[in-house]
Amino acid sequence: MESNDFFLTGLTVFVLAVFVGYYVVWRVTPALHSPLMAVTNAVSSVVIVGALIAAGPAETTSSKVIGMIAVVLAGINIFGGFIVTQRMLSMFKKKPVKQEA
Numbered sequence: 001m002e003s004n005d006f007f008l009t010g011l012t013v014f015v016l017a018v019f020v021g022y023y024v025v026w027r028v029t030p031a032l033h034s035p036l037m038a039v040t041n042a043v044s045s046v047v048i049v050g051a052l053i054a055a056g057p058a059e060t061t062s063s064k065v066i067g068m069i070a071v072v073l074a075g076i077n078i079f080g081g082f083i084v085t086q087r088m089l090s091m092f093k094k095k096p097v098k099q100e101a
Contacts (some may be wrong), residue, residue, distance in 0.1 A: 041081040048074040 028036055051074055054067030 041078055041085070044074045044077045044081065048078065 025036070048071055051067045051070035054063050055071055056064075056067070
C-alpha cells in the first residue's frame, strides 16, 4: 500500500510540473529564448547525472532500464539544445561585407 501512495504522489508532482513548466515556457518573451535554452541544457545535465546513478547497479532492474532510457533522452536533449543554441547565436553574427571591384 505504501508504494502505491508513493507512486500516486510522484505522479501528482510530475503532472503539476508539466503544467507549470508549460505555462512558464509559453509566456517567455522571444528575447529570452536563448538564455532559456542554455538553462534547460544545464537542467538536462543534472538529469543525466541522476540517470547515470539510477542506471549504475550491476543487476538488471526496472530502475536500471528507466535510467538508461533517461540517459539517452537527456543526451539527445543536451546535444540538440547545443545545436539549436549555436544556430540561434549564428543569426546574430555580422555578415562579411562584400567589396565591389
